[in-house]
Amino acid sequence: MLESSLEFLRCVRCCSKLELIVFKSEREILEGMLECKKCNSKYPIIEKIPIMWDNFSKYLSLRKKLGGQIYGLIENSTLKQFCKISLSNVKKIDDDRTDLEERWSKIYQNSKSSKFYSHMKKSIDFVKKSNLVLEYGCSIGIMTSFLAQSHDMVFGIDRSFTALRIAKKLYKNNLDYVVADFLSPVFGKSKFDLVLALNVLELVEPLKLLNYISKQIDTGHFIITDPYDFDRGINSVKNPLNEKSLRTNLEKFGFKIASKTKSPSHITWELKLNPRAKLNYDVDLIICKK
Structure with a gap:
């Protein structure tokens, strides 16, 4: 994610501005977190990509295989723990979109x-x-x-x-x-x-x-x-x-x-x-x- 993108991104729950926490960066942010101080929503940045879903566990529920792959990609311990907790809250759904995507x-x-x-x-x-x-x-x-x-x-x-x-x-x-x-x-x-x-x-x-x-x-x-x-x-x-x-x-x-x-x-x-x-x-x- 480009740091300049922060100017445009908003919390998908309450439309408030977001605060950026950087865990790893080079030319752009490789790992980080976008946080909304108003409603406490958190959006992970993984492999340079912000995942702006209103519920990260819900996103992974349809992509449980992807969730395991993402967990393996993450280096930062805080981000890894966030992903681990999100995966633990994943609801069992038969339709996994990972292979299709x-x-x-x-x-x-x-x-x-x-x-x-x-x-x-x-x-x-x-x-x-x-x-x-x-x-x-x-x-x-x-x-x-x-x-x-x-x-x-x-x-x-x-x-x-x-x-x-x-x-x-x-x-x-x-x-x-x-x-x-x-x-x-x-x-x-x-x-x-x-x-x-x-x-x-x-x-x-x-x-x-x-x-x-x-x-x-x-x-x-x-x-x-x-x-x-x-x-x-x-x-x-x-x-x-x-x-x-x-x-x-x-x-x-x-x-x-x-x-x-x-x-x-x-x-x-x-x-x-x-x-x-x-x-x-x-x-x-x-x-x-x-």
């Missing part, structure tokens, strides 16, 4: 050369230099690292600690990542000049995400893509959107859609699942602004 991190690594990303980079090039940029569902940081080349400060947010460990291998002094739920107020009332949400509407209730992002932009651009593949079984969102309803709701939230993306698009997004299997999506792109 590891698998998808590898898939994104293997798919970095997909034409989808080059298309997106060209689509974003027109946006003038921004002070503050945020990407939802940044995963291994393909787009965030690109954005950091031309914007002042860029943040990526994702639920996968595994993916962000890969993203953090590339150091830039204007690029940082946070493990957090998309709808948590991890950045408080900060306003962003550019927000990306690429292919994430299946992971969170779409209208809630659009409403939340709308409040994060006073004047700026919002770029969103999606293949509208909402079939996730019991994990499916309750109110999916399609090409038309997504555009209609963006306009309701005060966004003006760029003329070139008013009609649905079909951008190929190829994902290499393994040496013998590929997954191809036709992705819709919308560029809009306030």
Whole structure:
């Protein structure tokens, strides 16, 4: 974590400013703790990544295997004890997301050369230099690292600690990542000049995400893509959107859609699942602004 990121991060329980305790640092903070003095919440910084979950034990409950891995990575005794206590409070849940998140991190690594990303980079090039940029569902940081080349400060947010460990291998002094739920107020009332949400509407209730992002932009651009593949079984969102309803709701939230993306698009997004299997999506792109 960059020490400068402290200016933007807020307690996800009460939105108060946080105090930073550093256990180990080099160019950035390798191990540490973010503490809220108002509600006594604590957020660990592990392997350069702040885990901004309202309950660390709850985060590990769905990733018990990851919890053991994290415990083995920690060097500082205070942080290790915090992790140990958190693991002892983990509730037994059959669904462990660790292997799934590891698998998808590898898939994104293997798919970095997909034409989808080059298309997106060209689509974003027109946006003038921004002070503050945020990407939802940044995963291994393909787009965030690109954005950091031309914007002042860029943040990526994702639920996968595994993916962000890969993203953090590339150091830039204007690029940082946070493990957090998309709808948590991890950045408080900060306003962003550019927000990306690429292919994430299946992971969170779409209208809630659009409403939340709308409040994060006073004047700026919002770029969103999606293949509208909402079939996730019991994990499916309750109110999916399609090409038309997504555009209609963006306009309701005060966004003006760029003329070139008013009609649905079909951008190929190829994902290499393994040496013998590929997954191809036709992705819709919308560029809009306030």
